[in-house]
Amino acid sequence: METVHQLTVSPDFTPDHISGWYVFNTWLQRNLGLHIHLEMYDSFEAQRQAIQADRVDMIYANPYDASMLVREKGFRAVARPLGIADECVIVVPAESTVQHVEDLQPGARVASTDDPDIRLVGMIMLEAADLHKGNIESVPVDGYVLVAKALLQGRADVGFFLKDAWDGLSNAVRKQLRPLVTSQISDIQHAFLVGPHLAGSVEDIQGLLVRMGEIEKGAGVLESLGFQGWEALDHEETEFMIDLMDTLKAE
Amino acid sequence: MLKDMHPADVAGSFREHHINLYGLGPRKVLVTNEEIPYPDGKLIVSRTDTRGIITHCNQSFIDMSGYAREELIGAEHSILRHPDMPTLAFKGLWDDVQAGKIWHGYVKNLRKNGSFYWVYATVIPNVRDGKVVGYTSVRRKPSRSKIGASIELYKQLKQQEGSAWQGPEA
Numbered sequence: 001m002e003t004v005h006q007l008t009v010s011p012d013f014t015p016d017h018i019s020g021w022y023v024f025n026t027w028l029q030r031n032l033g034l035h036i037h038l039e040m041y042d043s044f045e046a047q048r049q050a051i052q053a054d055r056v057d058m059i060y061a062n063p064y065d066a067s068m069l070v071r072e073k074g075f076r077a078v079a080r081p082l083g084i085a086d087e088c089v090i091v092v093p094a095e096s097t098v099q100h101v102e103d104l105q106p107g108a109r110v111a112s113t114d115d116p117d118i119r120l121v122g123m124i125m126l127e128a129a130d131l132h133k134g135n136i137e138s139v140p141v142d143g144y145v146l147v148a149k150a151l152l153q154g155r156a157d158v159g160f161f162l163k164d165a166w167d168g169l170s171n172a173v174r175k176q177l178r179p180l181v182t183s184q185i186s187d188i189q190h191a192f193l194v195g196p197h198l199a200g201s202v203e204d205i206q207g208l209l210v211r212m213g214e215i216e217k218g219a220g221v222l223e224s225l226g227f228q229g230w231e232a233l234d235h236e237e238t239e240f241m242i243d244l245m246d247t248l249k250a251e
Numbered sequence: 252m253l254k255d256m257h258p259a260d261v262a263g264s265f266r267e268h269h270i271n272l273y274g275l276g277p278r279k280v281l282v283t284n285e286e287i288p289y290p291d292g293k294l295i296v297s298r299t300d301t302r303g304i305i306t307h308c309n310q311s312f313i314d315m316s317g318y319a320r321e322e323l324i325g326a327e328h329s330i331l332r333h334p335d336m337p338t339l340a341f342k343g344l345w346d347d348v349q350a351g352k353i354w355h356g357y358v359k360n361l362r363k364n365g366s367f368y369w370v371y372a373t374v375i376p377n378v379r380d381g382k383v384v385g386y387t388s389v390r391r392k393p394s395r396s397k398i399g400a401s402i403e404l405y406k407q408l409k410q411q412e413g414s415a416w417q418g419p420e421a
Binding site for chain 1: 290291292293294296298307309311353355371373374375377379387388389391392393394395396397
């Protein structure tokens, strides 16, 4: 029986690009000659359980999970998207009296998804106000639209958004909200990782991704993902990104 | 070897200090009272080899330090050493990272033009094949209350200086 390999995508994907990932899966399957099944998990926890159970063979991972996948599960990072960085926007209701992060007080209600790198970067930016997980009230929600809703309904004082998700909100919603600060980290990005079961195909997969724009139908797939292209990641670049994440995670 | 600071690079009136950098000898630094606020949302990232020589720095490092990338790569990280920082404050850093641990601390850094900026720094050892090959340092915006507490602490430590610590500076 033919082996079916599982591809998955970090659950912080933007809804506009869901169909793009299915198109990508078909394209990758055809060009690699492997049977690949795309599994889209609706939570980070569900995806982590699949990773722990060794069900995932390829993943477009957020930098927080990439660190765990490389160090603990033997994955190899092969490429990262061009022109996409994981930045966090801290947002308040438009009429809020808070003008700067430093105006926030202990007890502030903070709405966030379970997107680990955005929550991490968001909390780092709140340190300037002496806020930490021990003196805020966490308002967990299941998606970025719900972060906006929590702010609009007065259930949260401040919210964390992935910049792409913030940019993707409708004008009508964004007009009722106000960004306080946007991170400018740029060294932290999602990456495409290949698990140990496909170790023998790492070079093929990397080559395909890097040349994607030149391969038949590849340019259209890139467009549907919202990427300009892929850039190869070497071992040391991966280690550097992991070191960087480790410094940010350290408490 | 770090060059002495030059008056032509410094804006306005300044004080002259001579600091002794471990393994490098004395350096004349020129300091002003101007504080540059840490920019919101940015991280300063750098890497050094095991001797503290800068091998990588990002644009935020360049912007905040006031040095050009060419001046930073190959220079000792102690190019940022401000005379108000007690030598003892760095002992923990070197003890921790050389032992393979993570270090955190509040640091007053000196800019090329004599002004300064405060950071909250995290330094981790870069381990490759079981060996420490260098260090990664990430600096972020500290709160004013933590800066105030650090000013007090470092004043006291400066007064106590002359201790046994003779290690390299950060």
